[in-house]
Amino acid sequence: MLRRNATLLAVLGLFLVASRPAAARSLEVTPFMGAMIPANSLFLQTGGGSYIRNSTHTIYGLSLGCPMKDKIGGEIVLATGTGKLEVVGGTGLQLSSTVFIADLRGRYRLMGNENSHLAGVLGVGYTDFNTGLFDLAHETNQGTYLGRLTGIVGAEVHGTLSDQVHLNLSFVDRIHESGVVLTNGGLVGSDKTQNDLVATAGIAFGL
Numbered sequence: 397m398l399r400r401n402a403t404l405l406a407v408l409g410l411f412l413v414a415s416r417p418a419a420a421r422s423l424e425v426t427p428f429m430g431a432m433i434p435a436n437s438l439f440l441q442t443g444g445g446s447y448i449r450n451s452t453h454t455i456y457g458l459s460l461g462c463p464m465k466d467k468i469g470g471e472i473v474l475a476t477g478t479g480k481l482e483v484v485g486g487t488g489l490q491l492s493s494t495v496f497i498a499d500l501r502g503r504y505r506l507m508g509n510e511n512s513h514l515a516g517v518l519g520v521g522y523t524d525f526n527t528g529l530f531d532l533a534h535e536t537n538q539g540t541y542l543g544r545l546t547g548i549v550g551a552e553v554h555g556t557l558s559d560q561v562h563l564n565l566s567f568v569d570r571i572h573e574s575g576v577v578l579t580n581g582g583l584v585g586s587d588k589t590q591n592d593l594v595a596t597a598g599i600a601f602g603l
Contacts, residue, residue: 397592399549402553408454409434409577410446414462418575420424422462422463422602423460423461423463423602423603424459424460424461424462424463424491424562424600424601424602424603425458425459425460425600425601425603426458426460426461426564426598426599426601427456427457427458427460427598427599428456428459428475428564428566428596428597428598428601429430429454429455429456429457429592429596429597429598429601430454430455430456430497430566430595430596430597431452431454431455431594431595431596432452432453432477432479432495432592432593432594433452433472433593433594433595434449434451434452434541434590434591434592434593434594435569435590435591435592435593436574436590436591437449437450437484438530438590438593440599443556447480447483447484448482448483448484448523449481449482449484450479450480450481450482450493450592451477451479451480451493452479453477453478453493453495453497454477454478454479455475455476455477455497455594455596456476456580457458457473457474457475457476457497457596458470458474458475458477459472459473459474459475459518459564459598461503463572464503464505464510464513464515465488465510465565466503467505468503468504468505469502469503469505469515470500470501470502471499471500471501471503471567472499472500472501472504473498473499473501473521474496474497474498474499475497475596476495476497477495477497477578478491478492478493478495479493479495479559481493481525481527490529491527493525493526493527494525494526494527494560494569495523495524495525495526496522496523496524497521497523497524497570498522499504499519499520499521499522499546499568500519500520500521500523501517501518501519501521501541501548501550502517502518502519503515503516503517503518503552504516507559508554511554511556511562512554512555512556513553513554514551514552514553515551515552515553515554516524516539516550516551516603517548517549517551517552517566517568518547518548518549519547519559520545520546520547520548521546521547521548521570522545523546523570523572523592524544524546525601536566544572545570545572545573546570546571547570547571548568548569548570548571549568549569550566550567550569550594551566551567551568552564552565552567553568554564554600559597559603560602561601561602562602563597563598563599563600564597564598564599564600565592565595565597566594566595566598567594567595569591569592569593569594570591570592570593570594570595571589571590571591572589572590572592573588573590573594574588574589574590574603575602
């Protein structure tokens with residue numbers, strides 16, 4: 397499923413580049429790293445007040461973007477990262493967690509010029525947490541971890557380092573459904589909106 401969604405985003409991104417005038421068909425490649433910080437926790441309906449809490453995940457990845465022209469641009473973002481998922485209350489269980497991200501984002505220049513500017517960001521993406529126990533439940537049809545389709549809103553700051561190299565700082569809120577259902581065990585997690593705050597820094601190279 398993740399590969400299919402990532403492939404779809406890549407095809408849409410290539411169409412975005414191909415639809416631009418020939419003079420504007422250049423790309424920015426931006427390797428980046430940063431942190432994804434969960435803004436809230438998932439409460440469990442167990443009667444004992446337990447809840448699931450994600451730790452801050454260290455993430456790293458790559459974005460492919462169309463440079464700003466007439467204030468509008470677009471980019472594909474692919475990333476992965478690692479952290480911990482903790483069940484607080486009762487067991488105190490901790491699970492290693494790996495996150496996979498695939499986004500299609502649009503950006504609008506709010507101030508500055510093409511090379512150095514502040515831009516607003518809107519987009520849609522896919523967020524997948526692999527956490528071992530919940531993945532096993534999903535594969536054996538005993539349950540699932542909800543919340544993969546993701547809305548994105550935030551801002552980016554671009555600064556000029558040279559004619560072909562730029563600094564890119566990104567601050568976005570990844571908004572998605574959050575929940576967990578383990579059918580055979582009778583465990584049902586509350587269905588709520590999750591906010592993951594993501595801050596990254598990268599160096600953009602023009603092609």
